[in-house]
Amino acid sequence: MRRICGIAVATLLAVTGCSGTTGSEQAPGTGTRTVKFSITEGKRTAGPEEIAVRTGENVALEVTSDQPDELHVHGYDKATKLSPGVPGTVAFTANIDGIFEVELHKSGAAVTKLRVSG
DSSP states (O other): OOOHHHHHHHHHHHHHHOOOOOOOOTTTTEEEEEEEEEEEEEEEESSEEEEEETTTEEEEEEEESOOOEEEEETTTTEEEETTTTBOOEEEEOOOOOOEEEEEETTTTTEEEEEEEOO
């Protein structure tokens, strides 16, 4: 019985990739990696501190804030307005190598750092 349970656990870990919760998921059929964040009272409450992607990878940053603001990805000059409680998304191809700040303009809240490399 223990062997069967061990095999089941090993299979489950292999299927899920042993990755844990990162707030990042591949959108089925799109080839876009979506990373989700929550901002409460001007502070990140969910989502990774840094995202590492390969040059040429499609990325979507989805942010839900409790206050109106604007999400901005520096270096890519991508932005979207955020309404309280409504997810806002910035999607793009990460084709510029470097480390880029992602922040909310009104509150100045740091959302994440985007690390792009070949």
